[in-house]
Every structure is written in structure tokens, then in C-alpha cells.
Amino acid sequence: MSPxxxxxxxxxxHQLSRLIHARALSCTELMQATLARIxxxxxxxxxxxxxxxxxxxxxxxxxxxAELAEGRSRGWMHGLPQAIKDTGNAAGFPTTFGxxxxxxxxxxxxxxxxxxxxxxxCIVIGKTNMPEWGLGSHTFNALFGPTRNAWDPAVSAGGSxxxxxxxxxxxxxSVADGSDFMGSLRNPAGWNHVFGLRPSQGxxxxxxxxxxxxxxxxxxxxxxxxxxxxxxxxxxxxxxDPRQPLSIAGPVPAFAPVRPHALRGLRIxxxxxxxxxxxxxxxxxxxxxxxLRVFEDGGAMVETAALDTDLEAVWRAWLVWRRALTGSxxxxxxxxxGAREQIKAEALWEHDQAAGLTFADFMAAxxxxxxxxxxxxxxxxxHQVLAxxxxxxxxxxxxxxxxQRIGERVMDTYHRWMExxxxxxxxxxxxxxxxxxxxxxxxxxxxLQLIGPPQGExxxxxxxxxxxxxxxxxxxxxxxxxx
Numbered sequence: 001m002s003p004x005x006x007x008x009x010x011x012x013x014h015q016l017s018r019l020i021h022a023r024a025l026s027c028t029e030l031m032q033a034t035l036a037r038i039x040x041x042x043x044x045x046x047x048x049x050x051x052x053x054x055x056x057x058x059x060x061x062x063x064x065x066a067e068l069a070e071g072r073s074r075g076w077m078h079g080l081p082q083a084i085k086d087t088g089n090a091a092g093f094p095t096t097f098g099x100x101x102x103x104x105x106x107x108x109x110x111x112x113x114x115x116x117x118x119x120x121x122c123i124v125i126g127k128t129n130m131p132e133w134g135l136g137s138h139t140f141n142a143l144f145g146p147t148r149n150a151w152d153p154a155v156s157a158g159g160s161x162x163x164x165x166x167x168x169x170x171x172x173x174s175v176a177d178g179s180d181f182m183g184s185l186r187n188p189a190g191w192n193h194v195f196g197l198r199p200s201q202g203x204x205x206x207x208x209x210x211x212x213x214x215x216x217x218x219x220x221x222x223x224x225x226x227x228x229x230x231x232x233x234x235x236x237x238x239x240x241d242p243r244q245p246l247s248i249a250g251p252v253p254a255f256a257p258v259r260p261h262a263l264r265g266l267r268i269x270x271x272x273x274x275x276x277x278x279x280x281x282x283x284x285x286x287x288x289x290x291x292l293r294v295f296e297d298g299g300a301m302v303e304t305a306a307l308d309t310d311l312e313a314v315w316r317a318w319l320v321w322r323r324a325l326t327g328s329x330x331x332x333x334x335x336x337x338g339a340r341e342q343i344k345a346e347a348l349w350e351h352d353q354a355a356g357l358t359f360a361d362f363m364a365a366x367x368x369x370x371x372x373x374x375x376x377x378x379x380x381x382x383h384q385v386l387a388x389x390x391x392x393x394x395x396x397x398x399x400x401x402x403x404q405r406i407g408e409r410v411m412d413t414y415h416r417w418m419e420x421x422x423x424x425x426x427x428x429x430x431x432x433x434x435x436x437x438x439x440x441x442x443x444x445x446x447x448l449q450l451i452g453p454p455q456g457e458x459x460x461x462x463x464x465x466x467x468x469x470x471x472x473x474x475x476x477x478x479x480x481x482x483x
Contacts (some may be wrong), residue, residue: 011038013174017076019084022198023068027079031061031123034081042151044482047166048146050084051126055124060123064236074230075186078121080174082265085164086127087134087179088220089208098132098141100342101333110243112207113220120236128163128176132344134218135326136402137187137391137418138325139163142344146398148292150192150479152443153311155395158188164223165192169479174225175233179206181218181321183390184430189223189446190390191437193477195230195464196223200455201428203252204237205244212244215325218427221353226475227465230432231255234457240362241475253458255465263298268450269305269383277311278420279406281393284446288362288389291436294470305416318453319353319413324362327354344413346401346476369400369426376427378451385463388420390433390447424451432460434467435475 003423008016008030019025037053042048063213064079084090087097089111096102114124132141139162140146147157150169159164161178165188170174178185180198195219204220222233232255240249270292273280292302330351331341340348393403411417424431429451434445436448468475 009031009033009091009171009174011079012226013077013176013224014232016080016174017078019097020075021198022069027061027064027068027123030079031057032080032126034172037170041170041172041482045148045150045157045166045170046145046149047157047163047165047170048126048425049086049129049171052093052124057123057125064121064123067338069265070410074119074121076120076325077236080122080376081102081125081178082117082122082126082171083126083128083164083167084114085161085176085178085220086130087160087370088113088177088206090124090127093127096127096143097134098130098143100143101336101339103143104419106346112205113237116236116239117177117281121257125317128161128167130163133330134160134184135328135344135346135350136160136414137183138400138402139188141396142342146399149395149444151445152395154398156191156398156400158179158191158391158395160188161223162186162188165189165196166192168192168223168225170447171225173230174259177220177233177237178223179210179220180425181216182415182425182443183418185221186222186421186431186447189433190435190449191395191445193445193479194223194225195223195227196433196434197230197234197457197460198424198431198448199234199238199457200430201247202244202246202248202378203246203430203455203457204234205239206483207241207243211328212246214429216246217321217325222324227468228255230464231461234461237330242317247328250455258465258469259463261299263295263300263473266295266300266385266463267383268292268295268300268302269379269386270302270306271307271386271388274311275306278392279409279417280389281406284389284392284394287437287446288387288448291434291467292387298466298470302387303383307375307379309372313368314372314426315380315419315422317372318426320357320361320365321426323350323354324357326350330427337446376423376429376451377454380451384453384459386451387452388423390420390449392417392420394439394446395444421449424449429454431459431461432466433462437474
């Protein structure tokens with residue numbers, strides 16, 4: 001599908017912002033075009049859930065136009081339609097986590113993410129779909145059903161920010177928020193041909209939460225169709241909040257135009273399949289190395305890299321952390337009569353595995369995590385950026401729960417096929433997924449993830465922007481029109 005310049009939904013958020021503030025495009029016109037596109041694409045792809053009524057949203061857009069007419073702007077996102085991932089509270093909308101147990105849990109107030117985006121001027125129109133409890137990189141749940149890939153509705157959108165990624169790819173939204181525990185921003189971005197950034201741990205504080213000290217694996221972050229929008233949304237989302245004492249105080253530098261020769265001398269460490277530790281489906285490594293050649297053509301040095309550590313021991317430590325944090329979230333709900341029958345099997349497995357953990361188990365896993373972080377930092381001394389495939393499989397049939405095997409290798413858990421995404425998470429490092437190409441049939445996108453040093457978001461954004469300039473034809477590709 002070739003972009004139509006007369007359709008404002010095809011424009012990136014920063015351009016829409018300029019047009020709205022120049023009074024060349026009204027908030028009402030943008031809302032009308034956005035709702036028309038949602039009503040056309042969303043019935044099949046199911047990216048946005050709990051959409052507010054059209055008349056209410058159009059009334060809000062008209063009010064935003066009236067504010068601009070009086071010379072008042074709420075910020076760079078003034079009038080931009082936005083749907084919040086269903087992990088986050090948005091006042092007046094249910095926060096369901098994809099669970100029937102929470103289908104009526106209407107948020108009385110905004111969470112920190114929605115509040116910051118509203119302060120920048122967005123209009124919240126609904127929520128984006130996710131897997132139940134955010135578990136597994138495949139967006140389906142018993143409450144809303146599956147979200148289908150923007151490029152092929154027969155296959156998975158990834159997850160857990162699958163609804164956000166599909167909404168972006170189909171231009172139902174101009175930017176999107178997501179969250180990332182085990183690749184939930186990066187994997188669906190890669191599978192839908194958009195950008196996703198997992199920030200450094202603490203860069204984007206999440207509120208409300210039950211724990212602010214130990215629960216330090218998941219984080220919210222931005223998704224976008226271009227790097228400038230990714231950077232702008234990250235700035236909106238970032239910043240210290242006193243309720244989150246471990247949140248980062250320093251601001252993310254403002255997005256700057258790409259420097260000439262920005263890639264010259266950049267040292268990229270290509271981790272590939274980690275010396276055979278990761279199973280990859282055929283063609284994935286080739287698409288990623290094709291993207292790496294773009295960096296080399298710009299003057300970067302791409303070298304084979306390794307992590308000098310016992311990766312199976314890292315996986316075992318990861319399982320302990322994941323079980324402990326996931327299980328604790330489910331425990332209060334399981335006290336409800338009949339709740340167990342309404343929670344998906346993978347979530348119950350996490351909870352039940354966590355029930356047998358001891359404090360000694362958790363401390364051993366925490367020490368293993370600390371040692372692994374030092375190995376990652378050592379690798380980032382040798383290389384400025386580390387690169388890995390963002391997914392180990394191509395998008396799989398939407399009817400599957402998860403891939404049971406990759407080639408001849410059996411997956412021993414429901415998330416083992418996502419192992420490539422845990423390394424940035426476990427070390428608290430920023431990681432950016434950028435579109436790298438398509439499978440041999442041209443139907444399914446794939447992404448390359450770049451892992452940066454602590455608080456290295458500015459470096460990753462600059463590197464991604466330099467890549468973006470070199471692949472305009474690749475990034476101009478759009479999902480096919482519905483039949």
C-alpha cells in the first residue's frame with residue numbers, strides 16, 4: 001500500500017504536531033480520519049480494545065481545536081489520538097490486563113504514563129490489546145481475542161505490546177506506548193516493521209505499582225514509525241517521580257538531527273545465536289546481518305562478539321526472577337472464588353513454580369543476575385553497541401499458544417523461544433528494535449535489536465536515526481490493504 005499524502009494518518013506524529021499547531025490540520029479532522037481507519041482495519045486485526053464512542057472523541061477533538069484557537073496548546077501531542085496499553089491506567093477506561101477477572105476494573109484516575117502523555121496533549125481513545133497478564137509474546141486473551149499481525153492476519157502480532165505495534169503499523173495511531181518485561185516492546189515492533197525502545201531500567205517510571213524496590217525487570221517505553229517520534233515520546237514518558245525512588249532523574253537529551261558520518265568508527269558486537277546457544281529459524285540471522293551491512297556501509301565496524309558467561313545458568317536465574325515477580329502479582333487474584341479457572345495455564349505455571357521458591361533461591365538468582373550484568377558491561381567496553389535478532393522465530397500461526405520447537409530443538413517453556421530478549425532486561429540496559437527486513441516470501445517482518453550501555457538511549461537513537469536515513473525504501477513499505 002503506497003502512502004497517501006492526503007491522509008493525515010499516514011504522517012508521523014512530529015509532522016502532525018507541526019500541522020496542528022500551524023492550524024493547517026485540525027484536531028477534529030485528524031480524529032475523523034483516525035476513527036475511519038480504526039473502523040476499517042480494527043475489526044480484523046483487533047489492535048485497539050475498549051474504544052470510546054466516536055461522538056465523545058470528536059467532541060474532545062473540537063474542544064482541543066477551540067483551545068488552539070485561543071492560543072493555548074497542551075504540548076507537542078496536542079490533539080493526537082492515543083490508545084494506552086492495557087497494562088496502564090487511563091481514567092474512565094478498564095485496565096483489564098487481558099483477563100476476564102478485570103473486565104470491569106475501570107480506572108478512576110490516570111496512571112503515570114497516561115498522565116504524562118495527556119500533559120503533552122494527547123486524547124486517549126481506548127486501550128491496546130495484550131496477552132493475558134502480559135505473558136508470552138503472542139497477543140491473545142479470553143476477553144478480547146487475538147490481535148493479528150499487521151502484515152499477515154493469519155499469524156501472531158507478537159507481544160505483549162502486540163496491539164500497540166499493530167496499531168502503529170496500520171497507522172491507527174501515530175505513536176504508541178508499550179511495556180517490556182521479556183521483549184514486549186521489541187518483539188512485536190520487529191514483527192510489525194516499526195521501532196520499539198526498551199529504556200534503561202528506571203528511565204520511565206511506572207505507577208501505580210505494589211512494589212518499588214524489587215520489581216525491577218519490566219518497564220514502559222515508546223513505539224513509533226520513525227526515530228524522531230520514538231525520541232519525542234521517550235522524552236514525554238521519562239523523568240524521575242518521587243513515588244518511584246529508583247527512577248532516573250536526568251533527562252534524555254532532545255532529539256538532534258543525525259550528525260554527518262554518525263556511524264563512522266562505531267563498534268557493533270554481533271552476538272548472533274550466541275555460539276549456538278540460541279535456536280534460530282532459517283533466514284533470521286541473514287536478515288539481521290543484512291541490516292548490519294547497512295551500518296558497515298556507513299563506516300561502522302561489525303565484529304563477532306560473545307558473552308563470557310554460562311548462559312544456561314543465566315536462564316535458570318532468569319526463571320527464578322520471572323516466577324517470583326509474576327507469581328506475586330497473581331496471588332491476590334487467586335484468592336477470589338473460581339479465579340483459578342479463569343487464569344491461563346502459563347500464568348498458573350509461573351505462580352505455582354514461584355510457590356516453592358525460598359529467599360535463598362531468590363538471593364542466589366539475584367547474585368547471578370549481578371554477575372551477568374558485569375559480563376554485559378564488559379562486553380559493552382569492547383563494543384559500543386551489541387546486536388541480536390529481536391526474535392528467534394518468524395511470526396507463527398495465530399491459533400498457536402506458543403512455538404513448541406525451533407527446528408529440532410524442543411522449547412522447554414512457553415517463553416524459551418523468546419530467550420534472545422532477556423539479556424538487555426536482566427542487565428537493566430536500553431535496547432532498540434529496528435526494522436531489518438522480511439522473510440523470503442516478503443510477508444513477515446523481522447527486527448534487529450541494538451543493546452546500549454547504561455542510560456545510553458541517546459546513543460541508540462542516534463545510531464537508529466543514521467540507519468533510518470540509509471534505508472528509506474525499506475521503511476516506506478506498508479502492510480497490504482484488507483480484502
